[in-house]
Amino acid sequence: MAGLAAFLAQFSPRQRAAAGLAGLVLVAGGTVGGVMATSGSSKHAAAPTSATPTPIPTPKPKPKPKPKPKPKPVNPLTGGAPVKGAVVAVKIDDVAAARPQVGIDQADVAYIEEVEGGLTRLVAVFDTHKPTVGPVRSVRASDPELLTQYGPINFAASGGGGDSLPTLDKSILEADISDRGGPGFSRDGSREVPHNLLLNLPAVKGGAAAKSIGWTWSASTAGLAHAKPGSSVQTVVGGTAVAFRWNAALHKYVRYIDGAAQHAADGKPVATPNVIVQFCQGYTNPNDIDPAGNPGHYTKSVGTGRVVVFRNGKRIDGTWSRPNAKAGTTLRDAAGKPIPLAPGGAWVALATAGASLTSG
Numbered sequence: 001m002a003g004l005a006a007f008l009a010q011f012s013p014r015q016r017a018a019a020g021l022a023g024l025v026l027v028a029g030g031t032v033g034g035v036m037a038t039s040g041s042s043k044h045a046a047a048p049t050s051a052t053p054t055p056i057p058t059p060k061p062k063p064k065p066k067p068k069p070k071p072k073p074v075n076p077l078t079g080g081a082p083v084k085g086a087v088v089a090v091k092i093d094d095v096a097a098a099r100p101q102v103g104i105d106q107a108d109v110a111y112i113e114e115v116e117g118g119l120t121r122l123v124a125v126f127d128t129h130k131p132t133v134g135p136v137r138s139v140r141a142s143d144p145e146l147l148t149q150y151g152p153i154n155f156a157a158s159g160g161g162g163d164s165l166p167t168l169d170k171s172i173l174e175a176d177i178s179d180r181g182g183p184g185f186s187r188d189g190s191r192e193v194p195h196n197l198l199l200n201l202p203a204v205k206g207g208a209a210a211k212s213i214g215w216t217w218s219a220s221t222a223g224l225a226h227a228k229p230g231s232s233v234q235t236v237v238g239g240t241a242v243a244f245r246w247n248a249a250l251h252k253y254v255r256y257i258d259g260a261a262q263h264a265a266d267g268k269p270v271a272t273p274n275v276i277v278q279f280c281q282g283y284t285n286p287n288d289i290d291p292a293g294n295p296g297h298y299t300k301s302v303g304t305g306r307v308v309v310f311r312n313g314k315r316i317d318g319t320w321s322r323p324n325a326k327a328g329t330t331l332r333d334a335a336g337k338p339i340p341l342a343p344g345g346a347w348v349a350l351a352t353a354g355a356s357l358t359s360g
Contacts, residue, residue: 079217079343086207091157093135103133105264108345116294118239134198144171154207162288214328218340230315274346275310
């Protein structure tokens, strides 16, 4: 401090004042320098670093499974494309005087059933096509039981004796009866009575659309590898021989009568992709006697029994089952699996249990 006083004494007060100011600046500068030094040293110190955050990967959305294509709607009576409109079943004559039948080649399903005296008639079911058909004949008491599995469809006939019409009237079927003035009926003057009554199906109103009757359909023949040969069918319904032969060109079974291929009135063969021989119980119906005194035959289509299905020139043996009148008729092979029918309709021979059946 003494040295500093001696040093300052060399200067006038004004100079000392200026020197003091410079000292303050010097001191300030030192202080600032110190601060700067400190700041400078801080500049070279390891600066705190923040870790770069690891990016969280955005989860990729799982690909949505492609929706399974919806199965195409199928006509339950043919296995083909469904059609609009109501189903109509018609009772059609099947004796020699009635041939060639009109429109029978356009039926989706046709049943061959015993009536009386060993004769047969047809119950033809139309959905895909609605032609003029005939000759139309009378109902039998067993027809409502057979057709109830189709639902409340329209059933056309010429009339009915004994308990036939009362039984029909109690059923769920809508009746279109010629004797009661039903619409669409006419007479063909070129045919003899009573084998000349025709019905124009588009004139028939009401009834229900097609529903399942228990059958399954498949165009595949993969399951037929172990089936027996079945290119011909011979059986008996009542006292009437029933025969079909496989026609590879048509991919159908053609009906044969007395050794000749049957044709409809339009010249087309009476043919079907499937022939079903369904063996049924039955009995003589004393409540239905025809004008010749012959009692009618009642075929029971409810129950269970033997069945043989013919398709694609093959034969599949199995059983049929129908627990009640409103239920459909299931067809199963010896292994219990459903027997698939070839798309396109079927003819069903309602043979009496124990009737003969041969095929080749």
